[in-house]
Structure formats: C-alpha cells, structure tokens
Amino acid sequence: MLHEQVASAPAEGLARQAQERTFRSHDGTEIFYRFWPAVSAKAKGGVVLFHRGHEHGGRMAHLVDELRMPDYAFYAWDARGNGRSEGERGFAPSFSALVRDIDCFMREITARDGIAVQDTALIAQSFGAVLAAAWVHDYAPKLRAMVLASPAFSVKLYVPFARQGIALWQRIKGRFFVNSYVKAKLLTHDPVRIASFENDPLITRPIASNILVELYQHAARIVADARAITVPTQLLLSGSDWVVRHAPQHEFFVNLGSRIKERHVLPGFFHDTLGERDREKALELIRPFLEGQFAAPAATVDLKQADIAGYTRDEADRLASPLDLLSPKGLYWAVSRAFIRIGSWFSQGMKIGVGTGFDSGSTLDYVYEDEPRGFGPVGRMVDRTFLDAIGWRGIRQRKLHLEELIGSALATLKAAGRPGHILDIAAGHGRYVLDAIAKSAERPASVRLQDYSDLNVELGRKSIAERQLPASVSFQRADAFDGDGLAALNPAPDLAIVSGLYELFCDNALIARSLAGLARAMQPGSLLIYTNQPWHPQLEMIARSLTSHRGGQAWVMRRRTQGEMDQLVEAAGFEKLDQRIDQWGIFTVSLARRL
Incomplete structure (x- = not known):
C-alpha cells in the first residue's frame, strides 16, 4: 500500500x-x-x-x-x-x-x-x-x-x-x-x-x-x-x-x-x-x-574466475593445507576430531555425519528434523548441542526461505498461466521441496526430484510413498552437472531448484555447466531458485574437524561471494529477482527468471 x-x-x-x-x-x-x-x-x-x-x-x-x-x-x-x-x-x-x-x-x-x-x-x-x-x-x-x-x-x-x-x-x-x-x-x-x-x-x-x-x-x-x-x-x-x-x-x-x-x-x-x-x-x-x-560506465568487476584467482580461493587453499601434527594448532584440531568421533558414539546426528559425511543428504535431512536422539540422556544432550550449531540453525532457516520462495514462485507461475513443472537437480532426501509443496496454496503439475546418490534416491522415494503423493511426483538418479542431460529433460521445468549443491564444489566451470544445461531446458519466464553460502563463522572448524560425503575427505569449502554466485547465474541467462538471507549472514536463497 x-x-x-x-x-x-x-x-x-x-x-x-x-x-x-x-x-x-x-x-x-x-x-x-x-x-x-x-x-x-x-x-x-x-x-x-x-x-x-x-x-x-x-x-x-x-x-x-x-x-x-x-x-x-x-x-x-x-x-x-x-x-x-x-x-x-x-x-x-x-x-x-x-x-x-x-x-x-x-x-x-x-x-x-x-x-x-x-x-x-x-x-x-x-x-x-x-x-x-x-x-x-x-x-x-x-x-x-x-x-x-x-x-x-x-x-x-x-x-x-x-x-x-x-x-x-x-x-x-x-x-x-x-x-x-x-x-x-x-x-x-x-x-x-x-x-x-x-x-x-x-x-x-x-x-x-x-x-x-x-x-x-x-x-x-x-x-x-x-x-x-x-x-x-x-x-x-x-x-x-x-x-x-x-x-x-x-x-x-x-x-x-x-x-x-x-x-x-x-x-x-x-x-x-x-x-x-x-x-x-x-x-x-x-x-x-x-x-x-x-x-562513467558502471564499474563491474568480473567475479566468474574467482575460483582460479580470488581471496576465497586463497582462503580455501589455506584450509586445505595440512598442519604439523605436533604444532599447537595441529594438536588442537586433532583433539577436536577425536571429540567428534567420541561424540558419534552418543549422538545420532554426529553418527550419521561420521558415517555418510557431514554435508550428505542424510545429515541434512536429520538436521531438518531437529529432534535430538542418541544414547540415553547424555546422548540426547550431545545431539542437541550438535543440532544447535550455528551452521545447522542457518540450514534450517534456509529451508524456511526455500519454502517461502517456492510458494511464491508457484503463485507467479500460475498467474502467468504456466503448469508449474518442478525440478530439483540435487534434492538430497527431498524433504524441503516436499514440505514446501505441502504448504503451498498452488499445486505443481509435476515434481521431479534428482540426486546422484543411490541412498538419497532410495530414501527420497520412500518419503514420497509415505506421504502418499501422486505419480506426478518422482525421484530419479541423475548427475546435476550433466548439462546435456539437464537440457534434454521433458517436461521442461517451469521452476528449477538448486539447493545446497553448488556450495560443495569450488570449481566454477562445474557450476556454469550445470546452469547452462538448466538454461537450455527452460523457456523464457521460467524461474530458478538457487542457494549460496557467502560467509560462515566456522569454516576452519569444518575443514579441520568434519568429513565430507566424498570418501571421508576433509570438508573444505570455498565460499562464493553473493556477487560471484549472481554473476554465474546471470551469465547462464537468468535475471535475479529476489533474495533471502538468514540473520547470521551465512546462507542465501535467491529467485531468478530465465530471460
């Protein structure tokens, strides 16, 4: 008004x-x-x-x-x-x-x-x-x-x-x-x-x-x-x-x-x-x-090569460099890793993280549930501390922002007369998408969830069955970085979602290939929701103490500034429309339109 x-x-x-x-x-x-x-x-x-x-x-x-x-x-x-x-x-x-x-x-x-x-x-x-x-x-x-x-x-x-x-x-x-x-x-x-x-x-x-x-x-x-x-x-x-x-x-x-x-x-x-x-x-x-x-002409700085030469690349390289085990920092993080292992004996969330990777779909699904479980009262207390880590609080806020923008996108598509075919290229277990659809006033014509992990696909299909969702909701195994595969999808997505994926890979060429495939598949006016992690207060703790889903390797993340992420999306043929960010400044969720 x-x-x-x-x-x-x-x-x-x-x-x-x-x-x-x-x-x-x-x-x-x-x-x-x-x-x-x-x-x-x-x-x-x-x-x-x-x-x-x-x-x-x-x-x-x-x-x-x-x-x-x-x-x-x-x-x-x-x-x-x-x-x-x-x-x-x-x-x-x-x-x-x-x-x-x-x-x-x-x-x-x-x-x-x-x-x-x-x-x-x-x-x-x-x-x-x-x-x-x-x-x-x-x-x-x-x-x-x-x-x-x-x-x-x-x-x-x-x-x-x-x-x-x-x-x-x-x-x-x-x-x-x-x-x-x-x-x-x-x-x-x-x-x-x-x-x-x-x-x-x-x-x-x-x-x-x-x-x-x-x-x-x-x-x-x-x-x-x-x-x-x-x-x-x-x-x-x-x-x-x-x-x-x-x-x-x-x-x-x-x-x-x-x-x-x-x-x-x-x-x-x-x-x-x-x-x-x-x-x-x-x-x-x-x-x-x-x-x-x-x-003067607008002074735009090209950030698309920040993965090759940029301050967040330098930061990630430092975090990936090993420490002398007998140095004070080396000893500190060795003790931290030991505590994580001991904690996994009691905390269900830490056990899942150690077993599947702290960045896995299984860990994130557990974080979304936000219900402490573990071995007795001590285990539940440890699990509660685990779930209350600032990064996991940010993840749960990201889920709320995803639900908000998915609902808004479906309303926009309906107003434009589009059927509302949804695609999530790396859905984990699919909880945030299915919850968002359940809360939305508008119903999509179809929902196609994808993930590269067989375990995620199996558990995602189980979740769809438990919710008794129609056949128009499916879960398939696919590679989110297969540009040709994304471009050939039928029906073409009216709303594509990429959540929590690009943050796990430092290489911008991978991201560009994925976005280009989506752009080729999507008609003008279609919508894209994408996430980013421009900052995190515990990057070193994560890199030195936690393991990723990739064979137990150290979970080293390269941050992308919001400007870098937006430029990659824009270069693929999208125009940014809106954005949400949590109260700590860790995770963003953005909405863009295919030009």
Missing part, C-alpha cells in the same frame, strides 16, 4: 520540495520516506540517504540542496522504529531485518520511479552506514557508488566490558533498551544542528539490546569480509570522533574489494560528519565522487 502527499513546507527550509511517501516492508511494517524529484525533466540517477542511529531522514534533508546536484532524485527514509516509520521505538526484530528493509526500499524506488539500482548511489552515516555496507555485502546489488560517513563499526561505550555485559544481561533477562546519553555538542560544532537535535521530538534515544549486540557481530563480519564489496566506495572519517572507533573503519577500507575507493579523514570533525559546521569540506569530496561515478 502506497501513500503520497506533498509536504506542507520543505524540511529544514529547503529549496527543493519534498514529497512524503510510505511503503510496506517485508513484514508489513510501514516505512516513511521523503522524495525530492530531480529539477530536470529526467533524473540522471537517484541518491538515497541513510541517517545515523537514533535519528530520522529529516536530519539528512539539508544535504539535498547543499550537495548542489539538482539533476538527481533524492530519497531519505526513517528506519523502522525511528522518526515517522512504524515499529516500536528503537527496536527491530533483528539487524538483518533492517538490512532487508533497505532491499525493500530500493525495490520500492525502482518500482515507483523507474530508477534502477545501477543508477543509484547511497550516502549513509554512522549506524546507517553499517546497514548500507551490510546490504551491499549480503545482497550484492549493482549499485553505482556509495559514500559511508563515520560508519559505526565499533561504538565507544566507555564503560569497561559494556558490550559483553549487555549481551549477558540480554541472555538472562531477554531484550531490553539502552539509552544514548551522547550530548549534541559531542556530535557537531554547528550550533544550529545542536539546537535542532536537542529539540527534535522525533529523536529516539533508546536502542534495543538485540540491535546493539547484533551491530557488533555484523560489523565485525562486514569489516573482515569487505573484499566481497566491489562497489565504488568513498569513506569519510571524522578526525575527532567521540562516538565510534577509527581502527575498524581503516581496516574496512584496507579490506575493501572495490577497485575505486577513497578514504578521507576530516581533522577536527565530530561524529556527525555530514552535519558538522564545516561540512562543506565533506560535500566538496562527495559531489565530484558521485558525479564522476554517474558519468
């Missing part, structure tokens, strides 16, 4: 008139935003402003005129729980929910005003800059450029062990709120900005403890994995910042994978970089940077 009206007066006395709009985000929350149309008949592009924590889009509105970019449309939202947007003040269900709000906002801009993401730039400050960086990292949009001002990768809480204390108290008491006591005079030297901050009724002082805790977790992830970000980026740092630490900001810049990147430290500036008394110094850096990026 959309609402639009012209503001009775421009925010903070601006010359350009703001329109006031709202949109419904992913969970129905109504998000308020301001829109300033370009002065020219056709906008050269869009610039989206993201405010710092506790504030709202009106606090960024002065930039619309001060940047002196009249030929560009400007947008500024109030993040949920802030300003005039819906939501409990200072609260969001999770940090990732706020990041997904950005994705919904950008889709709103494209749908409402026709400004594509590749014709859009971001200017984000403080907490908003971390959200923006997380969105670019996790969703890999084809953004033209972004400017990050004093990103709050690490907030100065001043009280010793405050962050750890907040996390501990939240575990004990549940979610609570932390008030910001930062004085306006420590944010800026501008007396007008100080006065407006102190008297603004839309300022939200409290912030929910879950958001504060997750801010640190996601910031650490984004800083460490900034090589995944290839968007042209300008970083502006306040030289006398009392609110956030400088070290992670510099580390982020060093790690950035962008070929075009700038870093500027503004001496004497307080935290409100873009609201400082001398902010024209910052604006004189932003203006030429953005105009230069809009004037």
Whole structure:
C-alpha cells in the first residue's frame, strides 16, 4: 500500500520540495520516506540517504540542496522504529531485518520511479552506514557508488566490558533498551544542528539490546569480509570522533574489494560528519565522487574466475593445507576430531555425519528434523548441542526461505498461466521441496526430484510413498552437472531448484555447466531458485574437524561471494529477482527468471 502527499513546507527550509511517501516492508511494517524529484525533466540517477542511529531522514534533508546536484532524485527514509516509520521505538526484530528493509526500499524506488539500482548511489552515516555496507555485502546489488560517513563499526561505550555485559544481561533477562546519553555538542560544532537535535521530538534515544549486540557481530563480519564489496566506495572519517572507533573503519577500507575507493579523514570533525559546521569540506569530496561515478560506465568487476584467482580461493587453499601434527594448532584440531568421533558414539546426528559425511543428504535431512536422539540422556544432550550449531540453525532457516520462495514462485507461475513443472537437480532426501509443496496454496503439475546418490534416491522415494503423493511426483538418479542431460529433460521445468549443491564444489566451470544445461531446458519466464553460502563463522572448524560425503575427505569449502554466485547465474541467462538471507549472514536463497 502506497501513500503520497506533498509536504506542507520543505524540511529544514529547503529549496527543493519534498514529497512524503510510505511503503510496506517485508513484514508489513510501514516505512516513511521523503522524495525530492530531480529539477530536470529526467533524473540522471537517484541518491538515497541513510541517517545515523537514533535519528530520522529529516536530519539528512539539508544535504539535498547543499550537495548542489539538482539533476538527481533524492530519497531519505526513517528506519523502522525511528522518526515517522512504524515499529516500536528503537527496536527491530533483528539487524538483518533492517538490512532487508533497505532491499525493500530500493525495490520500492525502482518500482515507483523507474530508477534502477545501477543508477543509484547511497550516502549513509554512522549506524546507517553499517546497514548500507551490510546490504551491499549480503545482497550484492549493482549499485553505482556509495559514500559511508563515520560508519559505526565499533561504538565507544566507555564503560569497561559494556558490550559483553549487555549481551549477558540480554541472555538472562531477554531484550531490553539502552539509552544514548551522547550530548549534541559531542556530535557537531554547528550550533544550529545542536539546537535542532536537542529539540527534535522525533529523536529516539533508546536502542534495543538485540540491535546493539547484533551491530557488533555484523560489523565485525562486514569489516573482515569487505573484499566481497566491489562497489565504488568513498569513506569519510571524522578526525575527532567521540562516538565510534577509527581502527575498524581503516581496516574496512584496507579490506575493501572495490577497485575505486577513497578514504578521507576530516581533522577536527565530530561524529556527525555530514552535519558538522564545516561540512562543506565533506560535500566538496562527495559531489565530484558521485558525479564522476554517474558519468562513467558502471564499474563491474568480473567475479566468474574467482575460483582460479580470488581471496576465497586463497582462503580455501589455506584450509586445505595440512598442519604439523605436533604444532599447537595441529594438536588442537586433532583433539577436536577425536571429540567428534567420541561424540558419534552418543549422538545420532554426529553418527550419521561420521558415517555418510557431514554435508550428505542424510545429515541434512536429520538436521531438518531437529529432534535430538542418541544414547540415553547424555546422548540426547550431545545431539542437541550438535543440532544447535550455528551452521545447522542457518540450514534450517534456509529451508524456511526455500519454502517461502517456492510458494511464491508457484503463485507467479500460475498467474502467468504456466503448469508449474518442478525440478530439483540435487534434492538430497527431498524433504524441503516436499514440505514446501505441502504448504503451498498452488499445486505443481509435476515434481521431479534428482540426486546422484543411490541412498538419497532410495530414501527420497520412500518419503514420497509415505506421504502418499501422486505419480506426478518422482525421484530419479541423475548427475546435476550433466548439462546435456539437464537440457534434454521433458517436461521442461517451469521452476528449477538448486539447493545446497553448488556450495560443495569450488570449481566454477562445474557450476556454469550445470546452469547452462538448466538454461537450455527452460523457456523464457521460467524461474530458478538457487542457494549460496557467502560467509560462515566456522569454516576452519569444518575443514579441520568434519568429513565430507566424498570418501571421508576433509570438508573444505570455498565460499562464493553473493556477487560471484549472481554473476554465474546471470551469465547462464537468468535475471535475479529476489533474495533471502538468514540473520547470521551465512546462507542465501535467491529467485531468478530465465530471460
């Protein structure tokens, strides 16, 4: 549902008139935003402003005129729980929910005003800059450029062990709120900005403890994995910042994978970089940077050869390199492997993992069930710990996202008059597909599940029989990387699903062959659902302690950034439409359309 009206007066006395709009985000929350149309008949592009924590889009509105970019449309939202947007003040269900709000906002801009993401730039400050960086990292949009001002990768809480204390108290008491006591005079030297901050009724002082805790977790992830970000980026740092630490900001810049990147430290500036008394110094850096990026062809970095030469290839090679057994690390991981073996005597899940591989269809099916089993109470306790590992929690969330997008895809196909033939090229035991179909309001014309493992095919057929599904649901043995075999499938799939497969193979040539076979089989308008693992917090533990389904070899994974995976899909002839990612940033599920 959309609402639009012209503001009775421009925010903070601006010359350009703001329109006031709202949109419904992913969970129905109504998000308020301001829109300033370009002065020219056709906008050269869009610039989206993201405010710092506790504030709202009106606090960024002065930039619309001060940047002196009249030929560009400007947008500024109030993040949920802030300003005039819906939501409990200072609260969001999770940090990732706020990041997904950005994705919904950008889709709103494209749908409402026709400004594509590749014709859009971001200017984000403080907490908003971390959200923006997380969105670019996790969703890999084809953004033209972004400017990050004093990103709050690490907030100065001043009280010793405050962050750890907040996390501990939240575990004990549940979610609570932390008030910001930062004085306006420590944010800026501008007396007008100080006065407006102190008297603004839309300022939200409290912030929910879950958001504060997750801010640190996601910031650490984004800083460490900034090589995944290839968007042209300008970083502006306040030289006398009392609110956030400088070290992670510099580390982020060093790690950035962008070929075009700038870093500027503004001496004497307080935290409100873009609201400082001398902010024209910052604006004189932003203006030429953005105009230069809009004037130049989009700076796309080819990631399709990242399996041959790329930082995730280097990471995987390090994890595959053996350790000296008598070294401290060698001894540590030897003990870890021993504990896994001992645990398999008690835990049913660990026993299945040791026997079939921790990446096997049997292990994943057990993880989906999420019911601890083992030898007595101790075994069930060990199994519960096993099932609660963050990777398995991410797998179960991935299943929910698969079910959501499968249901959505079937509805889209029905609306287009397509029969809805489903193909899953590596279904494991098929549980997530069969559960998704059972929950969907739309019924597919046929379901063909495939897998290379005889055991998976046998157990998948057993599951189909137990569910008493019709003959239109079948399970066949096939090679997911046989491009010619996929291309010859009849009926041609209207919806193809690839879940948890490509993540297990580092070679992009294999992935390209599989995707090309699917593309040859699928008619224009058909849909593809694919998964990816752009990040994992336990890569070394997995590589050093767990075995794979391939003959008991070490389970060494090469991560693909979301940008790399999306480029492989696009090269095969698909256009990405939508994406989901879990709250830890581990697994993504994406929807694409055959062009």
